[in-house]
Amino acid sequence: MKIGISGVALGLIVWPAQAATLRPSETEAASEVERTRTVAVDYTKRLPDFICTETIRRYIRLTLPKTWRPTDILSIKLSFSGQAEDHRLVQIDGQPADEPEESLDGLVNIGEFGGMLEAVFDRATQAVFHWEGWRTVRNRPAAVYSYQVEKSHSLYMLTFNAGPCAHRLVVGYHGAVEVDRETGGVLRLVYEADGIPKEFPMQYVRTTVDYDFAEVAGKRYLLPIKSETETESVVMRARNIAKFGEYRKFSADSTVRFGDAEKQ
Numbered sequence: 001m002k003i004g005i006s007g008v009a010l011g012l013i014v015w016p017a018q019a020a021t022l023r024p025s026e027t028e029a030a031s032e033v034e035r036t037r038t039v040a041v042d043y044t045k046r047l048p049d050f051i052c053t054e055t056i057r058r059y060i061r062l063t064l065p066k067t068w069r070p071t072d073i074l075s076i077k078l079s080f081s082g083q084a085e086d087h088r089l090v091q092i093d094g095q096p097a098d099e100p101e102e103s104l105d106g107l108v109n110i111g112e113f114g115g116m117l118e119a120v121f122d123r124a125t126q127a128v129f130h131w132e133g134w135r136t137v138r139n140r141p142a143a144v145y146s147y148q149v150e151k152s153h154s155l156y157m158l159t160f161n162a163g164p165c166a167h168r169l170v171v172g173y174h175g176a177v178e179v180d181r182e183t184g185g186v187l188r189l190v191y192e193a194d195g196i197p198k199e200f201p202m203q204y205v206r207t208t209v210d211y212d213f214a215e216v217a218g219k220r221y222l223l224p225i226k227s228e229t230e231t232e233s234v235v236m237r238a239r240n241i242a243k244f245g246e247y248r249k250f251s252a253d254s255t256v257r258f259g260d261a262e263k264q
Contacts, residue, residue, distance in 0.1 A: 049081040049250035061237040107238040119155040137187040185222035204232035217249040
């Protein structure tokens, strides 16, 4: 079972200091969403080439008993170069692995480095935004927006692989973005699939991505630190909890370490 997505972006909203605890007017909120859209399309262009480690803990929960059971731990070298992501699976449960991540059974999700942000802010998706309030995210004041994207304008595709058969479905989605008041960067993105037909193998898909500041080549950038995806089918639920770390500048001979193993 795999979730595929295409596109890249990051939204920025900057609020006046005096509006810290006040509800903006509809006109002000719409203006700031447009500012977000303008900045979003250039997000990956402003990111440096880098590599990082990604560790994914995968779980399943059967209908009975209703308890989460760990299945495996994936260790991935993630490279970002030329405004594109490359995922290389290097270990499964601490043992060397060479197969593509996409070939694995179970839940695989992508898009943390901008794909779903673009799917939310790209003008082509015609997302409808509503200002919801203020909250604190990792000790930082944030503006919260809910949003909705209809299937007819969606960039979000679900993929379910069952043996030789692959089921693909474009769906609408809704969720929330939480935006740092000081810097305008997105601190949290939530998206959930809408309108999945009963005959599709997955009936529920929801992802949350948390972003924080990380240093790459002496500069600080808002980058994913954690994501969690949960899906549900008739017989079971699946959950992936991914953590990102060890961000550093990319070069042709960049290496990553997982336990005692070093990978180019």
